[in-house]
Amino acid sequence: MTAENIIWKDRFADRARRMNASEIRELLKLLDQPDIISFAGGIPDPALFPAVAIGEAYRSILSDPVRAAQALQYSVSEGYLPLRRWIAGHMAERGVPCDERNIMITAGSQQGLDFIGKLFLSRGDTALVTAPTYLGALQAFNPYEPHYDTLMPEGGNRTPESYRDQAAARGGRVGLAYLVADFANPSGETVSLVAREGLLDLADALGTVVVEDAAYSALRYDGVEVPALLALDVARSGGIERTRTLYCGTFSKTLAPALRVGWVCGASAVIAKLVLAKQAADLHCATINQMVMHQVAEGGFAAQVARNRDAYRERRDAMLAALARHMPEGVSWTRPEGGMFVWVTLPEAVDGAALLARSIEECRVAFVPGGAFYGEGRQDNKLRLSYSLSSPEQIEAGIGRLASLVARMVAGN
Template sequence: MPNPASPSFAQGVAELRASEIRELLKLIDRPEIISFAGGIPDPAFFPLDAIDNAYKALLADPAKAREAFQYSISEGYLPLRQWITGYLQANEIDAAPERVLITSGAQQALDFLGRAFIEPGDAVVMSAPSYLGAIQVFGTFRPRFISVPMDTDGVVLTELEAAFRQKPKFCYLTPDFCNPSGVTTSLKRRKAILALAHRYGVAIIEDCPYEELRYENPRIASFSALEADYLRQPGNDGRRLAIYVGSLSKVLTPALRIGWICGDATLINKLVLLKQASDLHSSTANQIIADGLARTCHASQVAKLRKAYKERRDAMLAALEKSFPKDVTWTRPDGGMFIWLEFPESIDATELLAEAIRDIQVAFVPGAAFYANDQKRNTARLSFSLGEPERIREGIERLAALLHNKLRANRAA
């Protein structure tokens, strides 16, 4: 029997489960573990000198310091919203400061959008696989998830249209270097998805934390940029269905907790009210520091990270090609932080992880966690953002040896 003294949680909260990724991050502190688990930036690249100078300059200005440590408006620090507007406009998105809301990281943005759209039982469309954090946060509102499989160009259109016929509240996608699969939605596929969204009246939430971490091939226009062009054409339906979620965490530093939402003015006005009811506003001091950093070192940070992470991605891909069994497949991302593995059906990635940590001191994330439903247990996510190339090669070689042994044992059984 349940303990009568225990709290009676709402069902969406009672059903929450610990993030496998957050648990695996604890392994990073064990020096003997080669971890491909945490999809996080390498702190060696944080702009610490620029951060130090920004805080010193802020505290040296009494008027600015008083502003930084006071309550502020829920919409966010205006100069930072103006910088974000300029950034979005440079990428052909029709943005304005009044249509940008600053959030405490992109994760809070997803929480607010879930609150704004989802009633229990509503349909929500996601790619399969998809970002675990989005599955978790949307899951607290108890939707009915519709998972759409992906190919190398993004979500499969026939499956997506079938999902849209079920009148979902929105479709959540990470179009660039998707977490976890590394897949980038092609321009042709984006245009087709946007056309379907307008045909069926389905909002598209595009989560774009990795957009600047592109290592080859030209930038592809976002759904928001494509929609801006669509809305300029005669005879369009006039609806703004694309909702852009951005973040400074992957380029500057996660601890500032600066994310944002850019969307239709009516939506942003409602989300501002949710912000007021949630935490009033994001840290003013962090927003002021982020604004200064964005204006002085965003471009140099992007250049530095592209060079370093590309080298690490290339090292991982080369090691996989050299040492992995031929019946394992993997993605070859143009950017981001992740490579997605698919093993033969006989391999359960959760069991493989336990053996890898115990026997060869290598960690990764089993892929089942990234499916809202119909989990594929023979999949895994590798992150290349934290390891030096030589350590990446060593970890992949260890994992390859373990896999070869397991597959031989399976064939012999």
């Protein structure tokens, strides 16, 4: 058989069946169309990037022969030591005393999710995820062929035994519990302190791992900060080496996403195993990017975060006001205290995917239909709106157009 006659889909491993395109990544292509108002991609505003500081960091590193040689050379898989030590200090400020042995640098927190799935999910195991949950987490876990069960931090009455029995009936164990605890993607909701403690109780009873995706935790605009799950775990267990929580952090939403610098923080025994996954995947993250990120973070992380908060708070407020002003009766939405997203529930008769098709054609407004964010039990009358990339004027115009279309569809037009 010649290469041109190969039917490639028949040659892929079984796990490839669960590797599907991200609806969000496809929708990002619409950003190239200038007449589209996009509430689709939950991406930071490039106008807020510390481009000057990043440029200065590259120049200072590359103009020094010793640092340039280090920056352009192979490096250790754990990550650039000064950056890991800075992150350890940052985690200590969040209530997680640790050192560099508890930190591994990843290519964004997304790579951390991939490695954690590889380490803790065997085929047929169950991953507990919220409904809805972050689409990228499902994409990271899917190739390891898990089942999914619904994690209900707030108000759920599932017992540990029910989770354990369901996982066993499917031929595996509960491999991990995953959630975005602060300003979740896609819902914008934050898990309460009581619910976080309950989740740790559940994980203890199941003997499983908690994966805390903290991508948006720095972007709080109002309300009272809730301790990180890992901080609560440290407090109740007596130290990070006794915890079962893995914290996935990133600089993508605060400094710049393209440098692809994130981290995993957890017990050193787990970090050591994740380092082996990193070695097999890509050896290490780009050393120069890690050095630049360290210099920029050390020089102005807090100021940059404050700048981001001010900008996104104004846009969050604009979107909530526009939704209240324009959406017809029967539509509801979350009211996030931070992050980048509002989660909208439509009347059951309105399908989010059908609404998107008409919205792009008739209104030139994009968003993400909610069905993509479910491991199981898909709900199609939901949609995710992001306010991070639009001005208050664009938000007012876009929500007005979208609300008018929703009203027409509810009326059967």
